[in-house]
Amino acid sequence: MPQITRDSLMSLESYAKVRPAYRSEMIAHKKNRSVALGGHVTLIFEDEKTMRYQIQEMLRAERTFEDAGIQDELDAYNPLIPDGSNWKATMMIEYPDPDERQLALGKLKGIEDRVWVQVADQPRVYAIADEDMERENAEKTSAVHFLRFELDATSAAAAKSGAAIRMGIDLVAYPVEAITLAENARAALVADLA
Template structure:
């Protein structure tokens, strides 16, 4: 599994100098990795660069410079990097109004298990959600979930060959799909496959 190594991270001082340009690069990179599934669900498909940015930002925000703290951040974030046979995504459920968001998160319990990807000609692959910790309780689901989609070798090969990819949600209270995703997004995700 690809990992961000401790020695590859910038120091806080070096990151402060490089941050503006690095942030611009990452935001441009994310454009083809974000998929809006209906009006309220966004999936950001993670890779080494997006996770590296999150780690560098956490180190900066928390002013972490001691070795133990840096290693803890790497331990927390490295599992979000796809391993060559899967996609990993951060799912955000977005409602601007706080009261509406609270109500909808109650109605959307279990949505994290109803998110799917589908390679043309293959069955849907449903997400494996929140392997790090439970993000749902008796009343509601969380507004943020971490998802993993495991693909077969045939699916990976087909995507790299150029077949289409669709992404959707089929929860009883929220159904939406992007069929197919734009070619640039499909290409960006296919590049994650070994």
């Protein structure tokens, strides 16, 4: 899959001009790539478009225009673009109340390794989590994790031929039975496969 390059990014000035429309477009795009697992976990399945938006937003927020700073953002976010044989997602654990969130993150240690996807009747594929750095400590897990679901050729072919895609979480403290993706989400994920 294509990687984002320095030359393909907009300048800060150009981005400022298109940002409102681009942001609206991105909200609609992410809607098809978001999957709620229970009431407190959301997966946002990333692609080149979501990562391009994230990079542009980071450069804008940090007022970065030097080559080294831009390259740092590219190095951070390009690995989150699926490469044709996998799906990559940002997992957010969301509790509005800070005290409730703190308590929940202590109980949900290891959740990032228990999220799974399944195509048709193929075996479940468990997430490979946080390849860039550890996001869990002795007391709690993080509220944000980065997941990769590596599909074998049979699962990828089944997904591309229209098979159902299911997801869930296999953790005693937060079990989510298999949910079947709606067609808009299924189609968005299938587009990530080579």
